[in-house]
Amino acid sequence: xxxxxxxxxxxxxxxxxxxxxxxxxxxxxxxxxxxxxxxxxxxxxxxxxxxxxxxxxxxxxxxxxxxxxxxxxxxxxxxxxxxxxxxxxxxxxxxxxxxxxxxxxxxxxxxxxxxxxxxxxxxxxxxxxxxxxxxxxxxx
Amino acid sequence: xxxxxxxxxxxxxxxxxxxxxxxxxxxxxxxxxxxxxxxxxxxxxxxxxxxxxxxxxxxxxxxxxxxxxxxxxxxxxxxxxxxxxxxxxxxxxxxxxxxxxxxxxxxxxxxxxxxxxxxxxxxxxxxxxxxxxxxxxxxxxxxxxxxxxxxxxxxxxxxxxxxxxxxxxxxxxxxxxxxxxxxxxxxxxxxxxxxxxxxxxxxxxxxxxxxxxxxxxxxxxxxxxxxxxxxxxxxxxxxxxxxxxxxxxxxxxxxxxxxxxxxxxxxxxxxxxxxxxxxxxxxxxxxxxxxxxxxxxxxxxxxxxxxxxxxxxxxxxxxxxxxxxxxxxxxxxxxxxxxxxxxxxxxxxxxxxxxxxxxxxxxxxxxxxxxxxxxxxxxxxxxxxxxxxxxxxxxxxxxxxxxxxxxxxxxxxxxxxxxxxxxxxxxxxxxxxxxxxxxxxxxxxxxxxxxxxxxxxxxxxxxxxxxxxxxxxxxxxxxxxxxxxxxxxxxxxxxxxxxxxxxxxxxxxxxxxxxxxxxxxxxxxxxxxxxxxxxxxxxxxxxxxxxxxxxxxxxxxxxxxxxxxxxxxxxxxxxxxxxxxxxxxxxxxxxxxxxxxxxxxxxxxxxxxxxxxxxxxxxxxxxxxxxxxxxxxxxxxxxxxxxxxxxxxxxxxxxxxxxxxxxxxxxxxxxxxxxxxxxxxxxxxxxxxxxxxxxxxxxxxxxxxxxxxxxxxxxxxxxxxxxxxxxxxxxxxxxxxxxxxxxxxxxxxxxxxxxxxxxxxxxxxxxxxxxxxxxxxxxxxxxxxxxxxxxxxxxxx
Numbered sequence: 001x002x003x004x005x006x007x008x009x010x011x012x013x014x015x016x017x018x019x020x021x022x023x024x025x026x027x028x029x030x031x032x033x034x035x036x037x038x039x040x041x042x043x044x045x046x047x048x049x050x051x052x053x054x055x056x057x058x059x060x061x062x063x064x065x066x067x068x069x070x071x072x073x074x075x076x077x078x079x080x081x082x083x084x085x086x087x088x089x090x091x092x093x094x095x096x097x098x099x100x101x102x103x104x105x106x107x108x109x110x111x112x113x114x115x116x117x118x119x120x121x122x123x124x125x126x127x128x129x130x131x132x133x134x135x136x137x138x139x140x
Numbered sequence: 141x142x143x144x145x146x147x148x149x150x151x152x153x154x155x156x157x158x159x160x161x162x163x164x165x166x167x168x169x170x171x172x173x174x175x176x177x178x179x180x181x182x183x184x185x186x187x188x189x190x191x192x193x194x195x196x197x198x199x200x201x202x203x204x205x206x207x208x209x210x211x212x213x214x215x216x217x218x219x220x221x222x223x224x225x226x227x228x229x230x231x232x233x234x235x236x237x238x239x240x241x242x243x244x245x246x247x248x249x250x251x252x253x254x255x256x257x258x259x260x261x262x263x264x265x266x267x268x269x270x271x272x273x274x275x276x277x278x279x280x281x282x283x284x285x286x287x288x289x290x291x292x293x294x295x296x297x298x299x300x301x302x303x304x305x306x307x308x309x310x311x312x313x314x315x316x317x318x319x320x321x322x323x324x325x326x327x328x329x330x331x332x333x334x335x336x337x338x339x340x341x342x343x344x345x346x347x348x349x350x351x352x353x354x355x356x357x358x359x360x361x362x363x364x365x366x367x368x369x370x371x372x373x374x375x376x377x378x379x380x381x382x383x384x385x386x387x388x389x390x391x392x393x394x395x396x397x398x399x400x401x402x403x404x405x406x407x408x409x410x411x412x413x414x415x416x417x418x419x420x421x422x423x424x425x426x427x428x429x430x431x432x433x434x435x436x437x438x439x440x441x442x443x444x445x446x447x448x449x450x451x452x453x454x455x456x457x458x459x460x461x462x463x464x465x466x467x468x469x470x471x472x473x474x475x476x477x478x479x480x481x482x483x484x485x486x487x488x489x490x491x492x493x494x495x496x497x498x499x500x501x502x503x504x505x506x507x508x509x510x511x512x513x514x515x516x517x518x519x520x521x522x523x524x525x526x527x528x529x530x531x532x533x534x535x536x537x538x539x540x541x542x543x544x545x546x547x548x549x550x551x552x553x554x555x556x557x558x559x560x561x562x563x564x565x566x567x568x569x570x571x572x573x574x575x576x577x578x579x580x581x582x583x584x585x586x587x588x589x590x591x592x593x594x595x596x597x598x599x600x601x602x603x604x605x606x607x608x609x610x611x612x613x614x615x616x617x618x619x620x621x622x623x624x625x626x627x628x629x630x631x632x633x634x635x636x637x638x639x640x641x642x643x644x645x646x647x648x649x650x651x652x653x654x655x656x657x658x659x660x661x662x663x664x665x666x667x668x669x670x671x672x673x674x675x676x677x678x679x680x681x682x683x684x685x686x687x688x689x690x691x692x693x694x695x696x697x698x699x700x701x702x703x704x705x706x707x708x709x710x711x712x713x714x715x716x717x718x719x720x721x722x723x724x725x726x727x728x729x730x731x732x733x734x735x736x737x738x739x740x741x742x743x744x745x746x747x748x749x750x751x752x753x754x755x756x757x758x759x760x761x762x763x764x765x766x767x768x769x770x771x772x773x774x775x776x777x778x779x780x781x782x783x784x785x786x787x788x789x790x791x792x793x794x795x796x797x798x799x800x801x802x803x804x805x806x807x808x809x810x811x812x813x814x815x816x817x818x819x820x821x822x823x824x825x826x827x828x829x830x831x832x833x834x835x836x837x838x839x840x841x842x843x844x845x846x847x848x849x850x851x852x853x854x855x856x857x858x859x860x861x862x863x864x865x866x867x868x869x870x871x872x873x874x875x876x877x878x879x880x881x882x883x884x885x886x887x888x889x890x891x892x893x894x895x896x897x898x899x900x901x902x903x904x905x906x907x908x909x910x911x912x913x914x915x916x917x918x919x920x921x922x923x924x925x926x927x928x929x930x931x932x933x934x935x936x937x
Contacts, residue, residue: 026817029892030892030895030899031889031890031891031892031895031896032890032891032892033891033892034813034814034817034892034894035814035817035892035895036814036892036894036895036898036899037899038818038898039814039817039818039821042818042821042822042825043821046821069917069918069921072913072914072917072918073914075910075914076910076911076914079906079907079910080907083903083904083907093904094903094904094907096888096899096900096903098888098889100889112888112889112890112900114888114889114890114896114899114900114903117899117900117903117906117907118895118899120910121899121906121910124910124913124914125910125913127914127917128913128914128916128917129825131917131918131920131921132916132917132920132921135920135921135924135925136829136832136920136924139924139925
């Protein structure tokens, strides 16, 4: 059925990595440049959708054996933990801390707990997009 | 807590015990166990006879709202408390023999009766208006339960429902009146309101308060035109009719009028409403009673008429406040007569109801067309009936004669009043009173003679009649003895009960050291009242003899020209009307509901914009318009119009996608890169989802164009546009965005302000937005995978 999709599948193999790389860039750049967890997550999800289009549901599930409902839950959990964390040291809910540290390879970088929160958003967005698309795709 | 409070609460506490007594003391008729309660209360209140000074006891209930369970015993409340507990005791005694232990649900009966007794005591003893109202509604509810005691009969349910609707209507308007009084005086205490009576009568809300409160009093006391519930309430067991619908509950309205006389007396509104409606009720009730064929029907209309009499006397008596002293104050007699007749009516009407109950019990019917000739079989019952009816008709030597004479005196005096435009209407008062007395005489005669004399029709009677057991006769005999006793020695009452009651009703007439001189004479010479009574008796006898000839006048009015017809048609039409409105409005069509919502939106916001004048159409804050923006806007409008007018769904979806992408272009133009990115991706996904849905949609016909929809949508658009422009033109405060611009890097270590706001400054919003997304995904998953097949479909297959 998908005999003629050689070109699409080959290009997909190349492009998916570029898209994912771009989405990771968007995610990490979020605090300083346009981007962030939401767009990054959508972009990653679109890479996965491209995989779905080029191959079929079973293949994608084999390649990425993740239950995206759990991904959503993990994302929400990370976001909530980021919020609850500061409360342990007596600060209000969702107080963020930031600092500049010397990292190997990257040099001096700004790190903030807001990034963790954004990671939660990122995972939720991937999770829900994939859940919706997979559910609709599997129904007949 | 004082003994007075205990006296009110005792019936309630006993009502709780009744089920246990009923269950564990099965051998004894529950009534015997209840009997001590009213007797105890009666004995307790006897100690206040000849009361000199009012007694007050208070328990705080809701002190912050000025609601205290405060109890005042003065002459008026003592009189009513004695009536309630005294007749209550007799009725309980009577009911023991009337209701059979085997066949009736005694438990409910005595619970309801005790509830009623406690509530009624609460009404007459409360000083606080809201507490009074509470007890007032409790009497309505317990009376409702008692009327519907035989709840398997259609007529009981109809009567109970009717009385409930009418008395609760009155009760609620009375509450409104009380709140108005509170508004004027700032207190719920009757005593304190009386002290501020001047403020009340001068106040602009005065008339409204009078009307609302009188509505309550008139509905409860069955005055014209609200009397219609009382004849239907006769579906209740006879002890209930005797107690509630002759001696106590129907006098609650009269109590209210008497209680508030010190506040409202001396004003034309009060005088005319109370005495006018009283007189109409008096005449109409007695006129209608003559045509009844059911014994209890006669008594019901007779009660209506007598209540009108008492009411009109209180109305006329209120005029006495306008004369200063009690020396030569001729109008005090009206109030005296009212109080005296109140007692008399309770005694003779109670006994008459019990007599009718006995006749019903022993013969099986109350229809006077079937009854007759019972005199020889039931001599004691006959004697009691004769005494009661004689008193009701106003014959000497019974107490009814005395109060009727005083009633005539009061009405003749009223005709001599020279204010409240009584010069023109005054003569109507004694005339109506006299006419009503003739009819009263006629129906009293019918009541006794048709039942007890004439031919005995044994074949028509369901049971073979014989004299009632002594226990059943005891209560009516006691009441009949009282009728005769008060007839011969009326001054037994005058100083112990009537005088303190007068002091409570007309306190403003008393200077310090003054007292009312109440002396009731049997014989007061050849006065005009005596001649009126003689005329009543002779014309009454004539009327009774010729009743068959003139009773045709009852057929003059068409059948459906009665108040009952108005009530029934009213109920039916209200139901029909409500159903019609609901069927019109609630069609189940979403499109129609949306029309209502949008119409409401347009009118509410449009009117607010026009009336409150926040509309400001100017463009102070507007920036310059670039060519590129103009081009985009035109394309956007084009795409939007295409979406609306296109005939194909696919075109609509694609042009909607166009709108979305154009919006993201606008975001680019207005320098919102994050929004532009998100909008692009979200638009793509939603168009894809639309296309997905499109595959599954049924092939429906497109609806025709409708002008009203166009108008509504244009209206919504205009209102929103005007609102947005006005909102932009009237910017009241500086935006807070300056803070974010200054502090994004310092506080949150970021340079993308949008993202910093999303995850740091306003992170909680984001947290819940991702929660919303999660719920949406789970919802879609659940809807698609967990499809529960509807049961009817399965059965259909």
